[in-house]
Amino acid sequence: MKRTITCIGCPMGCQVTVDYDGEDIHSVTGNTCKRGDIYARKEVTHPTRIVTSTVRVDDGRIPQVSVKTAQDVPKEKIFEVMDALKGVHVAAPVRMGDVILENAAGTGVNIIATKNVPKTA
Numbered sequence: 001m002k003r004t005i006t007c008i009g010c011p012m013g014c015q016v017t018v019d020y021d022g023e024d025i026h027s028v029t030g031n032t033c034k035r036g037d038i039y040a041r042k043e044v045t046h047p048t049r050i051v052t053s054t055v056r057v058d059d060g061r062i063p064q065v066s067v068k069t070a071q072d073v074p075k076e077k078i079f080e081v082m083d084a085l086k087g088v089h090v091a092a093p094v095r096m097g098d099v100i101l102e103n104a105a106g107t108g109v110n111i112i113a114t115k116n117v118p119k120t121a
């Protein structure tokens with residue numbers, strides 16, 4: 001079967017067509033560079049994503065901190081990761097890169113803070 005996807009590797013947004021059969025890739029066409037080939041192969045066989053969200057901060061100068069998965073997680077695990085974040089709250093101060101939740105939804109991937117939140121004065 002054939003599937004055409006838009007490469008997200010750069011703003012050119014090449015339309016990359018993958019001819020495949022299950023895990024067997026017969027051809028990849030339409031990509032301008034190797035990154036598009038790698039992205040398209042992965043997207044049709046093992047799609048993954050970085051997940052972003054926010055969690056509550058207790059005693060912080062702002063009430064929430066933005067977070068993300070430290071690495072890509074399998075696309076089918078996105079909702080479980082979001083669920084695992086429900087009800088999570090951390091105490092200020094929070095530093096960018098702090099681990100907010102380990103092994104989110106059993107993916108082996110940690111959730112980390114993407115900004116600093118100082119404690120209220």
Ligand code: SF4
Binds near residue numbers: 008011
């Ligand atoms: S295939 Fe290469 S040039 Fe095309 S969008 Fe992807 S990264 Fe950019």
